[in-house]
Amino acid sequence: MKSLKIKLPVGQAFFQAVLWLLVFCVAIEAFARTSAGRNFFQYESYGSSHPHFDPQVIRIKAREVQDGQIDCIILGDSQVLYGIDPTIVEQAYFDSTGNTIHCQNFGLGGLKPITAYPLAKLLIKNFHPAVIVFGTDLFDYTAVQAGSDASIMSSPWVKYQLDDFSADGWLIENSNSYRSYLGADRYLLNGEENANHIEVNGHSLKFSEKTNMSQQEQVDYFDSLLDRPEITGEQLDGLHELLALNSAETKIVLFETPVDPIFFTLQKFAYNRKVYPDFRNMLENEAAYVNTDLWLTQETIQIPTDGWYDIVHFNKVGSEYFSRLLGEHLSGITFRVTGVVWCGVGGGGGGGAPPRSENLYDCPRDPSLRSG
């Protein structure tokens, strides 16, 4: 009853349009790769709707270009993002050991161990750090904040980096113009407010003073974020997987991000007083299992009383205090690259092959590449 009678050629306008589109894409990509193009396209995105993910990826990439190598990445949630200043960590490390390291904060609000694991894999694959320092606390295992994690893992680029191929992921990885388009699109959606407060080293100074919320409001707010006062298996599995990445190439180090002791007065904890000791034991067991370093801080260090932004996050005072302690603590940990390392440009002086070293931190660095 119905028959097809198509005479070729058909759809010439369409095929011409496809051709023009290809020409346009090639031209725009070529332009985006020039320095003029890089100046013209101001924004960049890696396809995640997480407010901190794009700025953090952009900053760590810029830092790698600037310093040649990222030695340590401090990974964690908002407590890390707002609370750890890598410049102070680097300084404290240098003061203790005389060696220079380059540390980058990769804190993302709401990051949980289940997502920290794939992210750590991505960071190791792309930046080959000697150490990943993961900051965690009881809140990571008890709170309901799945939204942040989902927005990170939904990025096609993250998936692509974790060997889940997609055209989108490939384009984000390889096309400057596509990243710029996504960045402009994101700017039109959110504006710039999420990126501006994050420094080149990945640390945010947004929580520099003290919150306007009263202590009771804070207690009520964080209480509402808690699911139940029990450690969830899913997050525990995430931590387990993360620690399993510990290797001779990249050491995974664990530290506890302290909270104001008032945090433990949250109503939901009243139902299970044992939850904190359980959490501490769990961390100790996990760290011992992969024979890595664990720094428990909640009961061993005293944060200055004016060092809190709220009952969970440090302000500038607390951040400076704790970052110094973290740097000093790192100085006591062995996280050297055990293989032969070729030192970077300018390391050996003169011509020929650069000097070889058994120790990454013995390699002299080119002062012009230093961040200062």
Added chain:
Amino acid sequence: MIQMTDLFSKLSITSNGFFVFVLLTLGIYYLVPKKAQNYVLLIASYLFCFTWDWTFATILFASSIVNYWVALKLDKAEDSAKTRWVWIGVAANLGVLLFYKYFDQTSVYFFKALLRIGLTNELLILDLLQPIGISFYTLQAISYLVDVYRKQIPANHSFVEVSLYLGYFPKLLAGPIERAQNFFKQLQADVEIGNDQLVESFIKIFVGLVRKLVISETIVRMIPLGVFAAPQKYSMPDLLFWWLTFAFVIYNDFAGYTSIARGVSGLFGIQLSPNFEQPFFSTSYIDFWNRWHISLSNWLRDYIYLPVSRAMLRRNPSGRYWPNLVIPPLVTMIVSGIWHGAAPHFILWGALNGLLQGYERVQKMFAKKTSIPLPRWRQISNIVVTLLILILINAPFKMDFTQTLAFWSGLFRWGIIQTLSIHQIIKPILAIGLSFFIDVMQLPAKDELGLLRLSKPAKVFLLTVGLLLLFLSTRQAAVAPFIYQEF
């Protein structure tokens, strides 16, 4: 890698899986002997339905059997028995629709009342899944039975054709609501698909995809969360801007769906009815409803409005008796509201639109008759005022009763503008501009084929831009379901 099960899971007509499915079906459709073509379409339609849920296909099959059988009974029955059979058929169709679409929605109110007076201590919610397209194919089934009852068409003796009339996959999700006479004729006709038909179908699909993916989806992503859920928190500029933009979301979402469905169906040699004729250029409320969701408006006109009108005229035949002018559109639009959903805000939406139409009829009756056309500025101001009033009174279409009241009162509240920074309004404004551009292009012939009438360079340029926009839009997050698919 994409799994085959993911590709063909819940086929939406903008998904990659759907277009693979259409290509496969087309290949088989034109390869099999002509007598088997309708069988291919039927099998494809049921496979399409199966990808959503096997129970949906079962319900559709049961509905096809009942309507096929009742229509045959109607055809053979004596006049005295015909009325009984038509009521049985209509009741069976409405019964299924009421059960699946309205039971959970309405039982909440019923059981809450029982709870209040202490006659029960729990709510009975069945958590029924609403079968896809049930609102649309139920109306088609009713119109088929009524047309057979009225002897406007004979009962169709082919079960395949009746089943296809209800379940034909390009129109299954959200129409257009076809008439049996037109649809059966096309199933039986010998049609040759040449270059022109192929290009026309392609343009319809292309324009539909641009409307849905580029315009509607772009605006939807920009609308701030909570602006319609908690309108009391926003001030007039925020509410007004986002509600106006949402009108373009609904329009382009549904017009986009219809255009794709018509394009895909055209590839099989079956022309589905148009649903839109540039409704945002309407000069009056009645004009708007003749240009918006035309297939539903026509159905409501033939099976609700005209019977009510006739009944009213039988009681009082005066043309100047105002209830004759107000009650038929009011009843029709309230039925339309209930068809959209059982919630009270849909009834409010229908009543307001019905009253507007009634008011316009009464106004026209008393207006001086003149043959002088309105000056251009009056025509344009009529279009703008009509559009604004319609958009504002249509708030209950999206918001529940309390939200609607908060929205309307918010229109008189001037406060801090929260969501209208320059960067936030650029994309919606560009998308609305594109929507108007497409409408203007389609206006002369009132169809989706305006692009075809342009010069070749203009055509190539617009196709290039459209393809680029589509490419960028389809790279985004998951596409929201079509709004009318939910009804």
